[in-house]
Amino acid sequence: MTEHIVSAFDAELKELGRKVVEMGGQAERLVADSVLSLIRRDSTMAQRVVLLDATIDHLQREIEDKAVLVIAKRQPMAVDLRDIVATLRISNDLERIGDLAKNVAKRVLAIESEYHPQKLVRGVEHMSDLVLEQMKEVLDAYAGRDAEKAMGVWRKDASVDTMYTSLFRELLTYMMEDPRNISVCTHLLFCAKNIERIGDHSTNVAETVYYMVTGQMITDTRPKADETSETTVAFPPRSVEG
Amino acid sequence: MTEHIVSAFDAELKELGRKVVEMGGQAERLVADSVLSLIRRDSTMAQRVVLLDATIDHLQREIEDKAVLVIAKRQPMAVDLRDIVATLRISNDLERIGDLAKNVAKRVLAIESEYHPQKLVRGVEHMSDLVLEQMKEVLDAYAGRDAEKAMGVWRKDASVDTMYTSLFRELLTYMMEDPRNISVCTHLLFCAKNIERIGDHSTNVAETVYYMVTGQMITDTRPKADETSETTVAFPPRSVEG
Numbered sequence: 001m002t003e004h005i006v007s008a009f010d011a012e013l014k015e016l017g018r019k020v021v022e023m024g025g026q027a028e029r030l031v032a033d034s035v036l037s038l039i040r041r042d043s044t045m046a047q048r049v050v051l052l053d054a055t056i057d058h059l060q061r062e063i064e065d066k067a068v069l070v071i072a073k074r075q076p077m078a079v080d081l082r083d084i085v086a087t088l089r090i091s092n093d094l095e096r097i098g099d100l101a102k103n104v105a106k107r108v109l110a111i112e113s114e115y116h117p118q119k120l121v122r123g124v125e126h127m128s129d130l131v132l133e134q135m136k137e138v139l140d141a142y143a144g145r146d147a148e149k150a151m152g153v154w155r156k157d158a159s160v161d162t163m164y165t166s167l168f169r170e171l172l173t174y175m176m177e178d179p180r181n182i183s184v185c186t187h188l189l190f191c192a193k194n195i196e197r198i199g200d201h202s203t204n205v206a207e208t209v210y211y212m213v214t215g216q217m218i219t220d221t222r223p224k225a226d227e228t229s230e231t232t233v234a235f236p237p238r239s240v241e242g
Numbered sequence: 243m244t245e246h247i248v249s250a251f252d253a254e255l256k257e258l259g260r261k262v263v264e265m266g267g268q269a270e271r272l273v274a275d276s277v278l279s280l281i282r283r284d285s286t287m288a289q290r291v292v293l294l295d296a297t298i299d300h301l302q303r304e305i306e307d308k309a310v311l312v313i314a315k316r317q318p319m320a321v322d323l324r325d326i327v328a329t330l331r332i333s334n335d336l337e338r339i340g341d342l343a344k345n346v347a348k349r350v351l352a353i354e355s356e357y358h359p360q361k362l363v364r365g366v367e368h369m370s371d372l373v374l375e376q377m378k379e380v381l382d383a384y385a386g387r388d389a390e391k392a393m394g395v396w397r398k399d400a401s402v403d404t405m406y407t408s409l410f411r412e413l414l415t416y417m418m419e420d421p422r423n424i425s426v427c428t429h430l431l432f433c434a435k436n437i438e439r440i441g442d443h444s445t446n447v448a449e450t451v452y453y454m455v456t457g458q459m460i461t462d463t464r465p466k467a468d469e470t471s472e473t474t475v476a477f478p479p480r481s482v483e484g
Contacts, residue, residue, distance in 0.1 A: 068327055071313045085310055092334065106471035172428060176421045182414060189428065190435070190471070229348035229432070 009074045016066055016087050017143075020094070023059045024139040027094045028132065030056065030101035031198055035128040038108045038191065039121060046112075049105035056098035063091040079215075086212035090142065093201040093208075097135075100194040100201075107187040114184045120174060123167045124188060128195050130160055134202045141209045150209035153202060154218060160199035167192050168228040193228075251316045258308055258329050259385075262336075265301045266381040269336045270374065272298065272343040273440055277370040280350045280433065281363060288354075291347035298340035305333040321457075328454035332384065335443040335450075339377075342436040342443075349429040356426045362416060365409045366430060370437050372402055376444045383451045392451040395444060396460060402441035409434050410470040435470075 030049055037045035067084050070076070076084065134153050141149035168189065175185045210218050272291050279287035309326050312318070318326065376395050383391035410431065417427045452460050 064327070068313060068323060071310060072317050072323060075314050075317060081310060081314060085306070088330070103471055110471060172424060175417065175424050179418045179421050182417050182424070186414060186428075186431065187471075193432070229345055229352060229429075 009070075009076070009080075012066075012070050012074070013080065013083060016063060016070065016084065019059060019063050019066070020087055020090055021139065021143055023056060023063065023091055023094045024135070024142070026052070026056055026059070027097045027101070028135050028139070030098055031104075031128065031135065031195075032132055034101040034104040034108070035125060035195070037105055039125055041108070041112055041116065043109055043112050046105040046108040050102050050109075053098045053102040056095055060091045060095040063087060082212055082215065086208050089208045090205050093204045097198050097201050100198050104191045104194050107191050111184050111187050115181075116184065117174060117181060117188075120167070120171060120185070120188055123163075123170060124192050124195065127160065127163045127167060127192060130156075130163065131195050131199045131202065134160065134199055138202050138205045138209065141206065142212075145209075145213050147210050147213040150206040150213070151218065153206040154210070157199055157203040157206075160196060164192055164196040165228050251312075251318070251322075254308075254312050254316070255322065255325060258305060258312065258326065261301060261305050261308070262329055262332055263381065263385055265298060265305065265333055265336045266377070266384070268294070268298055268301070269339045269343070270377050270381070272340055273346075273370065273377065273437075274374055276343040276346040276350070277367060277437070279347055281367055283350070283354055283358065285351055285354050288347040288350040292344050292351075295340045295344040298337055302333045302337040305329060324454055324457065328450050331450045332447050335446045339440050339443050342440050346433045346436050349433050353426050353429050357423075358426065359416060359423060359430075362409070362413060362427065362430055365405075365412060366434050366437065369402065369405045369409060369434060372398075372405065373437050373441045373444065376402065376441055380444050380447045380451065383448065384454075387451075387455050389452050389455040392448040392455070393460065395448040396452070399441055399445040399448075402438060406434055406438040407470050 030052060033045055034049045036042070037049060067087050071081070071084055074080075134156060137149060138153045140146070141153065171185045171189050171192070175182045207218055210216070272294060275287055276291045278284070279291060309329050313323070313326055316322075376398060379391060380395045382388070383395065413427045413431050413434070417424045449460055452458070
């Protein structure tokens, strides 16, 4: 390869990286706004989240098209190929995060006229604070090619899952105590599940960044503390530890 | 390109296609078995589904690696590139479908000792019959490069969503009538949601097949009849039409 071609290739890689960072920023904002619209009961904001998800979908297709063209045109060597494949995987996870934020926003619209149990809404907020921090960290890790930071995000996913499991129990208990809350709590349950899954996708991104930087997979077993698919709450409500 | 290279390339494309079909067959089986384990309350079968999901994940990585290598090595022209990108997208959707089936199976394990409201379990079964038919059709469409068949699957997704919406209402109503069912119904709600999402991923595959064969996107607006993120059920329970 001549130097000219090499630097054009470099520029293309950088451009792809910039697009991923841009997409990450947009996904972060959608997640933050979807939860804010829940807390503030702000339908206008929720509607905006629903609409804006399309721009993330669009960015993903753009990144995919571009990445594939770069691979076909440049026949990159192993290390650069890893970089481009990472781009594809991360944009995929970010697209899913956008979808999940959109779904939270739709549920905000569904329950806007109903009574919001503040304690439970706060529970969703706390979870999302942690998940947003994870997203921020992992996008920094991507931008700075920081495998250690990625590993840190990966390790912390278990705390998101723990919060979700405890919120799941609380929501179920709340429904049992007063069936009038079933409809609202069901939507909050799905909101919480969506946010937990946003955490999972951030963990996927962490794995991809680690692989991109080191060429190695994270070999530890993934910390998994969301036990709610195996969790039931007995009726009548026991302690939430039950 | 010499004829020798062309035919090696052809063989690689065919091999990729075979792997996607294999992955599709495995994903179908996991979905079928996860629902069967729910109906039969068969924990052994559910546990097997949870374990087998890993083989689908493995196939996806294999397809991704292979596809990227083929792109880098062969510098394919537009039409072949479309084919390989389709492979990447479809294996992505199939991997997600495997995850969703695994989640259904985990919930089967969670509620194994609880009372199963037969009517609602049947509701999940009916939904999954339709979704499995959609999966079968869309994998046939992929194997036969049949854009019309793919379009048929795409159009039928609305009926899955309609079934889900009605099941969602039923489950909520059931919970309100007897709070002892809240725990089981919550898991059934997530099962139903997972199956509805398997339907969505089949629709994604239909879009990809259509694009792969025709080079065009399906331009109609996607039929969307899952209204549950906007659905609430009032307490005390009204008619399920309410």
